Amino acid sequence: MQFKPEQYYRVSLERMRQAHMVYGNGAAFSLAMYCGGLAVESLLRAFRWTEDPSFEGRHDLSDLLKASRLLRIDDEYMRRKNASEEDIHTSGVTLRAAMNEVVILWHNNLRFASEASLKAFLNNIGRLKGVKGDPLKKNALDLLSAAQTVVNRGVTLWTSKTKS
Amino acid sequence: MDIKDKIISTLFHALKPEYVRLEDDDGISGFVVSSQFEGMSTLDRQGKIEHALQNASLTQKDRRRVLMIAGLTPGEYESVGARIRVHQVREMTGGEIEVVLHGGHSDAEYVRGTLNSQKGVRTLDPNPVPGAPGVLMSLRAKGTPANPLTREKAIAILKKDSYIEVMPNA
Numbered sequence A: 001m002q003f004k005p006e007q008y009y010r011v012s013l014e015r016m017r018q019a020h021m022v023y024g025n026g027a028a029f030s031l032a033m034y035c036g037g038l039a040v041e042s043l044l045r046a047f048r049w050t051e052d053p054s055f056e057g058r059h060d061l062s063d064l065l066k067a068s069r070l071l072r073i074d075d076e077y078m079r080r081k082n083a084s085e086e087d088i089h090t091s092g093v094t095l096r097a098a099m100n101e102v103v104i105l106w107h108n109n110l111r112f113a114s115e116a117s118l119k120a121f122l123n124n125i126g127r128l129k130g131v132k133g134d135p136l137k138k139n140a141l142d143l144l145s146a147a148q149t150v151v152n153r154g155v156t157l158w159t160s161k162t163k164s
Numbered sequence B: 001m002d003i004k005d006k007i008i009s010t011l012f013h014a015l016k017p018e019y020v021r022l023e024d025d026d027g028i029s030g031f032v033v034s035s036q037f038e039g040m041s042t043l044d045r046q047g048k049i050e051h052a053l054q055n056a057s058l059t060q061k062d063r064r065r066v067l068m069i070a071g072l073t074p075g076e077y078e079s080v081g082a083r084i085r086v087h088q089v090r091e092m093t094g095g096e097i098e099v100v101l102h103g104g105h106s107d108a109e110y111v112r113g114t115l116n117s118q119k120g121v122r123t124l125d126p127n128p129v130p131g132a133p134g135v136l137m138s139l140r141a142k143g144t145p146a147n148p149l150t151r152e153k154a155i156a157i158l159k160k161d162s163y164i165e166v167m168p169n170a
Helices: A005-025 A029-051 A061-066 A067-078 A085-105 A107-112 A115-124 A135-163 B003-015 B041-056 B073-081 B106-117 B151-160
Strands: B019-024 B028-032 B068-074 B082-090 B094-100 B136-141 B164-166
Touching: A005 A029, A005 A135, A029 A085, A029 A107, A029 A115, A029 A135, A061 B019, A061 B028, A061 B068, A061 B136, A067 A085, A067 A135, A067 B068, A085 A135, A085 B041, A085 B073, A107 B003, A115 A135, A115 B028, A115 B136, B003 B019, B003 B041, B003 B068, B003 B106, B019 B106, B019 B151, B028 B073, B068 B073, B082 B106, B094 B106, B094 B151, B106 B136, B106 B151, B106 B164, B151 B164
Parallel strands: B028 B068, B082 B164
Antiparallel strands: B019 B028, B082 B094, B094 B136
């Protein structure tokens, strides 16, 4: 199936909503995390495909980072809005921190991960240390918050792009 | 020195990382792996990376080419990162070994450094593979007459490095 940028954008919003629903249900944090990361991947694809329909994004770290033109578009958007260099800097660091969090916590193989294997993965990357309460819930919330930050910025940029 | 190499050099100086991998595909992206990021929030990691980049001698235009450099701990990289893939290790005439890898110049330099760290091993500058520039790189290495570098020995050295993956049938 071939998708257009607009479809990737729409599905990114849909996956983000679904991620929150699954998280709220409290029974499948690995699935919630998978959906949250997928929302970001779909959004990046929407922006990347707009510029370069030949881009063959695979679901790996390098390609996810390569597709992060959204971050550059953000700088350009803020400059057009006459934002100060300090605001642009703060916004850039916040957005990149959110993206960094997604890169650490999201992996395409999460779609096959049981809650037990998610826990093992989080343990391997040191994300269980010092967590009070359910560590899966905590990490799922971390990923969803980061994904939401990226998606929110994407919505602003997409809306401004389609208006112009 | 191009922008990517300038950034790699700056990151090495500022963060003393174990490994840096950047790609330039209409914008620079990649990751820097450092123990300094242990127990650090991603906001602080990005702050450190940003601070390092501010000290690099980059023009504003160059600076805008940087898309995203993720900061990872070695443990995170182990779980989510992509290693440098070595596709072929073969014996050439004159006791030389040719290593063909997937990646750019900085990846080839990393592999070269790994081989160079072995006593008596000398390497030549890496080169793009004809017909696949920007995709495959090749480099040659040689041992000494008393301690020659064989294909098996080269593979064993490369396999020991956690940032390199020697592909089956290499």
